[in-house]
Amino acid sequence: MSNAMKNDQGNNFDFLRWLAAFLVFISHQSVLAGRGEVELSFVGSSGKLGVYIFFSISGYLTAESWRRDPNVFRFAIKRFLRIWPGLAAVTIFAALVIGPMVSSMDAQAYYTDPGFLRYFKILWLKIVYGLPGVFEKNPYPVTVNGSLWTIPIEVFWYVFLVIIGSLGMTRFGGLFVVLHIAVIALAFNLHILTKEIFSYVEFGLYFCYGVCLSAGRMHWMPHKKLVLALVSSLAIVYHAIGLTGLAVWIFLPYAVVLFGSSSTPCLRSFGKYGDFSYGLYLYAFPIQQAMVFAIGAATSYALLFSMSYAVTLLLAYLSWHMLEHPAIRLKPYRRQGYA
Structure with missing residues (x-):
């Protein structure tokens, strides 16, 4: 067993990743049924809180991965094997399974529409939200998988980590002081950023905080x-x-990493059957949209939630055991005794 795998056992991070995916699921279920956001004090919504948790954990654990093996090529392969296979599978699933079942177009029109092939731009991180004739009359229309917008942001900050790691900056604990000053300055000048850039900066700050906690x-x-x-x-x-x-x-990423790196009875074995958080995150939105399409937005929230979650959990289970975990096992690791 690799050192990386050993270091990831016996802590609470699997539970926290599931919790983050669950918070996003709750938020999306309400929005997709036309009932508005699930608002939380201070943060704004349960979905945003879930994404904050994801980025905090990602910054810390990917920086730890870099610390154990600071090799650009191996780091890139590891990140690719963790992100892309699952992303490719959900993209194909949406386009070839859900799309034809719910589209207002017949099969020939659906497959020959330029929007069908355009959807596969997702495979190189150009996020496309619509498929021909799909979910046009849902309360949240057209969008097939609204969760995917965070993935290009995640990859962007992976690249940032490689750059500062290659420059040796991840060894500098004082990096947090620099980041803190930058965040304070940014807090008074958010109006200068476009919405897209703001998203990269906002969630990147949580990622960078995680990196600093590793450093x-x-x-x-x-x-x-x-x-x-x-x-x-x-x-x-x-x-x-x-x-x-x-x-x-200033509070959340530290609390997340502190709790995640702890070993709490019951919670530390949360992932013994697999880490389903990425699969839950990938499949939830299209399944929730399909469920609203099938049984109607007026159906009780509890029924929509339970049916959507059961199907999503099944797909996440299959994704982990049939695709994600086999891909992870292909990750290259530094040989002991070599740089």
Whole structure:
């Protein structure tokens, strides 16, 4: 068993990844049924909270992966094998299974429409949301898989990590101080960013915080409670002066990584049957849309939720055992005794 696999066992990260996917699922289920966002104090929505958690974990664990094996080629292959096979499968599933079943067009018109082939641009991270005639009358119309927009952002920050890692900056615990100053400056100048750039920056800040926690782990790990008290105090101050977004940012990633790197009975074995979080994230939106299409948005939220989640969980289970885990086993690892 590789060192990377050993280091990922016995902690709470599998549970946190499932929780993040579940929060996104809750949010999307409400929106896709035409009932609005599930709002949360401070954060905005359960879906946004879930994505914040995902990016915090991703920044920390990918930086840890880089620390164990700082090789650009192997790092890129590992990230590709974790992201692309699942993305390719859900794209094909949506286009060839869900699309023909629910499209308002007949089969010939559907497959010959330029929008059908255009949908496969997703495979090289050009996210396309619609398929010909699909979900046109749903409360949230046209969009087949609205969750995929975060994946190009994730990959962008992988590239950023490789750049700063190659420059040796991931060894610098003080990187967090620089990032903190940048975030404070940004908090007063968000109006200068376009919506698309803001999304990259907003979620990238959580990713970078995770990277910083990896870089400075030797400094904060021996003083976990003291650092928790510090970030909690800063969060309270920032919220009191009206910088709620900054308050969430200073507290949440640290709390996520602190809890994730802990080993809590029951939770630490949460992923013993597999890590279904990525599959849940990938398949939830199209299944929820298809369920609304099939049984109607007026159906009770509980029924829509339970049926959508059961189908999504089944697909996530199959995705992990038939595709994701076999792909992960192909990841290259540094041989012991070699640089």
